[in-house]
Amino acid sequence: MEMRSPLGRVRGLGSAKDGVAHWWAQRVTAVALVPLTLWFVVSVVSLVGADYAAYKAWVGMQGNLVLLVLLIVILFHHTQLGLQVVIEDYVHGEAAKVVSLMVIKFTVVLLGASCVLAVLRVSFGT
């Protein structure tokens, strides 16, 4: 016997009332991070011991800047999604859970915005 209402079935949100949005976003960001991470490791290796001028020249290149901004945004999004699951699994008090989830979200947005602005400043600065 089908226990779900037709509306509930169409919405497909399940008991968490969230559907597969979180799960899917984690996968999409993971796939995007595979090439971005490999590119980043190669870049960091090329910047070992670099001075400011060398770093500025690197981040001043359009392709590097685009990939770096994408990496920052997607990396912090993926970090937030992952830490959220960890908190939901181990933090059981409702208040502690809501507060820690908020702290993680705010921290991630703060760090991500700081990184993007720093990278743009160096890239566009004189």
Add this chain to the structure above:
Amino acid sequence: MKSGNRPLSPFLMYRPQFTSILSITHRLTGIALAAGTLLFTYWLTSASYGPEAFARAQALIGSVFGRLLLFGWTLALFYHLCNGIRHLAWDAGWGFELPRLKATGWVVIVVSITLTFLSWAAGYAVRGGA
């Protein structure tokens, strides 16, 4: 909270196995990498404060302590990357048979260690050449 005679989670019933250790390591490396974003942020933002601040960040990361941390993060990164691809394969419905599960687990371990050492060899080559 009294839990009474309720069912136990699997991690309370089973002794650790190869697959379960790989699984918890994926989560632990994820948490470690999340902490690593603080260094990532420090490195990128230091440059926006000018050449001296960036030189300080580069010196800190290049110190013995900095390199130790970075080596650990490199290993964690490659493990999480390789095992993440393993997870994506499972999501696509591939690789659930026990022999394949164990084989891909070993591939993840060997490849992540290899990539870590290759990156560090390349890093030292760049540093030596400069």
